[in-house]
Amino acid sequence: xxxxxxxxxxxxxxxxxxxxxxxxxxxxxxxxxxxxxxxGTQYSQVIPIxxxxxxIFLHASINNKSFEFIFxxxxxxxxxxxxxxxxxxxxxxxxxxxxxxxxxxxxDLAIVEKLSLGEVNFRNVPVFIFDYTxxxxxxxxxxxxxxGSEILPLAKWQIDFDRKQLVITxxxxxxxxxxxxxxxxxxxxxxxxAPILVHKLNGEFTDHAMFDTGNSExxxxxxxxxxxxxxxxxxxxxxxxxxxxxxxxxGGLGQMTNYSQFExxxxxxxxxxxxxxxxxxxxxxxTLIGAKILESHIVTLDFSGSxxxxxxxxxxxxxxxxFGFRSYFEDGVFRIGFLxxxxxxxxxxxxxGDQVLRINNHKLGDVSQDKLCSVIESINAATQxxxxxxxxxxxxxxxxxxxxx
Numbered sequence: 450x451x452x453x454x455x456x457x458x459x460x461x462x463x464x465x466x467x468x469x470x471x472x473x474x475x476x477x478x479x480x481x482x483x484x485x486x487x488x489g490t491q492y493s494q495v496i497p498i499x500x501x502x503x504x505i506f507l508h509a510s511i512n513n514k515s516f517e518f519i520f521x522x523x524x525x526x527x528x529x530x531x532x533x534x535x536x537x538x539x540x541x542x543x544x545x546x547x548x549x550x551x552x553x554x555x556x557d558l559a560i561v562e563k564l565s566l567g568e569v570n571f572r573n574v575p576v577f578i579f580d581y582t583x584x585x586x587x588x589x590x591x592x593x594x595x596x597g598s599e600i601l602p603l604a605k606w607q608i609d610f611d612r613k614q615l616v617i618t619x620x621x622x623x624x625x626x627x628x629x630x631x632x633x634x635x636x637x638x639x640x641x642x643a644p645i646l647v648h649k650l651n652g653e654f655t656d657h658a659m660f661d662t663g664n665s666e667x668x669x670x671x672x673x674x675x676x677x678x679x680x681x682x683x684x685x686x687x688x689x690x691x692x693x694x695x696x697x698x699x700g701g702l703g704q705m706t707n708y709s710q711f712e713x714x715x716x717x718x719x720x721x722x723x724x725x726x727x728x729x730x731x732x733x734x735x736t737l738i739g740a741k742i743l744e745s746h747i748v749t750l751d752f753s754g755s756x757x758x759x760x761x762x763x764x765x766x767x768x769x770x771x772f773g774f775r776s777y778f779e780d781g782v783f784r785i786g787f788l789x790x791x792x793x794x795x796x797x798x799x800x801x802g803d804q805v806l807r808i809n810n811h812k813l814g815d816v817s818q819d820k821l822c823s824v825i826e827s828i829n830a831a832t833q834x835x836x837x838x839x840x841x842x843x844x845x846x847x848x849x850x851x852x853x854x
Contacts, residue, residue, distance in 0.1 A: 709730045710727065805839070
């Protein structure tokens, strides 16, 4: 469904959405038909993971050289151009696809001889090659690239935020946290084998969604499904409105558009039922079930058994608490890129495109590329609190705010 992702959200302040959905050009079918394999049987490997804003970072090796990657079930495997050059990979073709914002993107394709997660070796893996040098913030997040979905059918995968680990095995019964778990049917519609789930909204409307660990939300509902819910009278409350872009993708900043946020009475995925869920719409299909579910459930993917397991380890927090805005970085400055109409900023007259001058003690008026990563890290830490001080430049006037989530 996409190289959706190289998708990254820089916590609350800034979102970067490096994604290319797999709307494939079919003239490169030989690359996409490459049969990937995994070495041996009777393996079980625990991979430590690091969580940064609900994004899963881990170390993996490409042809015996180790790099840091994002683990993203909503994306094919992508390696950076720097890594491809370092490894001397042979280009096997090009692909023109669309990113998560619907922007056209062209990428080189290659076949990786060996991709290793711990001692588990995957062979002949098709990869996209991404040159992120035109996206300033990408250098703060990408080392090797993204470990994606095409290798998911080759093993069983258990994602455990509680213990901060990813378990890879060939034997489902060797895994813990299955007994007592809720289950749902797991589907794949071919390369790149993104995990697809059937879900039900408010007890009546049934649709497909992608389980996407590169997305930070619990659910982002595509607008066609949202309009169908309204048409059927299944939404009991008016939605909050917002305007802007959810972030930057491989093809650039997403189109500025209208979004809706509302409370869903009931989200059902197989035998898993969640009530009073905050939902954002997204302008394009598919609907996404994101990494927020991993804050409360250990999730196990079993493609050969066509099942996904949700094992609860804590009570889920289904309410979104934000400051009502997101921003993007361009030409040395941060600007408002997304704004909720019921936010303190919008009510005070701030508009999408206004410049962000300060967050707490962090000056954002003129940030050089060499300081950008440390500035983003500091801002992310500051925005974990319930309140922030903020200064915005609006129509030539410095406007000061104390924002509360």
